[in-house]
Amino acid sequence: MFDNLTDRLEGVFKKLRGTGKLTEENIKESMQEVRMALLEADVNFQVVKDFIAKVSEKAVGLEVTKTLSPGQQVIKIVHDELVELLGGTTEQIRLDGRQPVTIMMTGLQGSGKTTTSGKLAKILKEKGRKPYLVPADIYRPAAIDQLQVLGERLDIPVHPSTTDMKPVEICRQAMTVAGQKGYDTLIFDTAGRLHVDEALMGELKEIQSAIQLSEILFVADSMTGQDAVTVAEKFNQDLEISGVVLTKMEGDARGGAALSIKSVTGKPIKFVGIGEALDALEVFHPDRIASRILGMGDVLTLIEKAEAVVDKKKAEKLAKKLRQSTFTLEDFLDQIQQIKKMGSLDQIMGMIPGINKLKQLKDAPKPDEKELAKTEAIIRSMTKKERQSYKIINASRRQRIAAGSGTTVTEVNRVIKSYSAMLKMMKKMRGKPGLVTGQKRRKVPKGMRR
Template sequence: NLSEKLDKALHVLKGHGQITEINVAETTKEVRRALLDADVNFKIAKEFTNKVKEKALGSDVLTTLQPGQLMVKIVKDELTALMGGETEGINLSGKPTIVLMSGLQGSGKTTFSGKLANFLKNKKSKNPLLVACDVYRPAAIDQLHVVGGQINVEVYSDKENNDPVAIAQAGIVQAKANGNDVVIIDTAGRLAVDEKMMAEISNIHKAIEPQETLFVVDAMTGQDAVNTAKAFNDILNFDGVILTKLDGDTRGGAAISIKSVVDKPIKFIGTGEKMEAIDVFHPSRMAERILGMGDVISLVERAQEQFDEEEARKIQKKIAKNKFGFDDFLKQIQQIKKMGNIKDLMGMIPGAGKALKGLDIDDDAFKHIEAIIHSMTPSERSTPSSLNASRKKRIAKGSGRNIQEVNQLLKQFDQMSKMMKMMQGGGGKKMMQMMGN
């Protein structure tokens, strides 16, 4: 994927103590190839790498002590600028605010409608109403009701009515009557851009005059995503882009190209199927992520949200005092499980994406770990250093796992404790500074 490719490209530089003009040229060529492979539009990729090259050669990259780092910074800054610089919020000024979803079938409109409603409810203290305007499949209406049920948000639908414009308008009337301050209109999409769909979404758009018209696009569709974005933008002049399915091995290229082609901000990203898998789009974080450094800040934020703060404080104290034990680890596993898809989260940790590649990580993986920890005595849990060979053997037997697995867990635990200590101390601060927060 793009991250790996760029990683490789930048690796050329990272190892070098000195950068020559040839190195810069070689690296930018690699970066360009990586971007092209990720379906970034040719012209954009070329412009991008030219700019990077110019900056690298123009700056003191050739004389600096750590040219690799400076080069990474240049690439990162340019990538950030390319994706829009500042984070763009959502306009909530309407009374009620009307949000219209648009996009192809399967892009994630219905799922995102739910995620957005949930986000606005929890983060902005809004009282949203979801409106089901996909009249072609009864299942689509049911799907929105399921989503609404999951997040405890009301859904307006009318199976007797097959006019999406009328449904949207009736939904807004109900929202006004019931005091909903945001109305999220979920619409029907088709598998490809066609006139009928465009006419329909355009009619809804004209009739309800939304504050926010959002174009939802599957990030996995690469260059096609750009063409679709252009077609929808020509008709709707939409306000923002929602990039879904940015979990797993999704290419990052779409984010770069779409922004350049339609010149509209990417507002949110979807990173999984669950209602919590939504993040505000941060160009600089996305650049970091594309560069393979992981989305540390998002991870920290998501963790903060889910972790009981009191618990977190206790754990921090323990880490500081070197008293972090397996009981705490067990608690963290429970928390992590609450946070959603493990793979999504792992992918956000710098380096972990690579380290865990090929490993099948799912909630089940924790069962074995939990079994091992449960077979430890309380004192063993709080003092992992006491685990000698005979104790390990007993634990392996007790948990039904083998000794290698026990050893592996101990090693992982040790590494994790070290990492957490680092994140808490100067290392974490440094890391945040590096992210250009």
């Protein structure tokens, strides 16, 4: 996400870093480039104008500190203003106060409301809530079925709605059922349209009047840029939304919607969808997103993702295997699966500080999901014995593995060679102080050495 904007801003700040002294002239020149970068990212014109004015005002007459260069100070100002532009603070679903918590999902057709409803229910269930999914879209073919399938996959109850019922009656019935069965969080998946119309708004207002809603979330496709902002503004005027969920962020290289929507509507982005998987919904952190935009990475999110997928007992077992040099291809396969759970390689690498500079190098390695999938297929085509002891894999076994994985013998050889090289590297690390074992070797006096 934001790849185009990050690349443009990186070029601007590269010039600033080499600046010995900041003048009104070079600040004006830099801000003009930042302005163009934001407009090309499809950020609202008025939002860009206000942003540049604030940064310029703070940068002109800046007192140079000893710890930061003039260029670094301007970058810090841009970072701080970006955080404010994106919402300032992290805002999540309000779970305290009146029970049950009631959340109405709104938005146009195709924005991803139904899938997002399932993803949100999963997050809330992991927090110890008892969510109840309520299909209130009686118009779109299979909308009710889709939510029921999601509920089954997530082991979350779904209200038995039918297309001959009125949406407001569905919501009222669901409230009654929730009270009887102890569900503390209701998520109403409402209908969308291809465009905003009176019938749609009338139906949503009817639900709003009948149910005391804790949250009204507007779900928008980030790929539609300023169109998403315009529609969000209309929904907010009619319904007074409480927050925004931006979907398809993983494919949004520009980021105009994310950078405009808070300023235009006054309502925060609460979540972002970063893929089709049911765990691909993230809490929106303005400070972390600002750091990603400026190529500073997002280490906190990376750590959180790792903690969410890594089994502590497995990690301890793996550390022991590394110390004893008993790391097998079975363990290698397990590590590939752990990485896949964290997201795509592009997403993971995008959270590493400084990775944008590395990507700009001609010979820089590119993350390749296909190669990772091939490696996984090759290891899965091996027998358990072969995974435990790779040295028994002779020529005929390699041919069988290649045929079973849909790859070539050369590709099988490459995986085995990479694994073998990794073992050798681990063996070398094992003998170095503080590496793998985590212990330092004590210095032995000359007279006591053997």
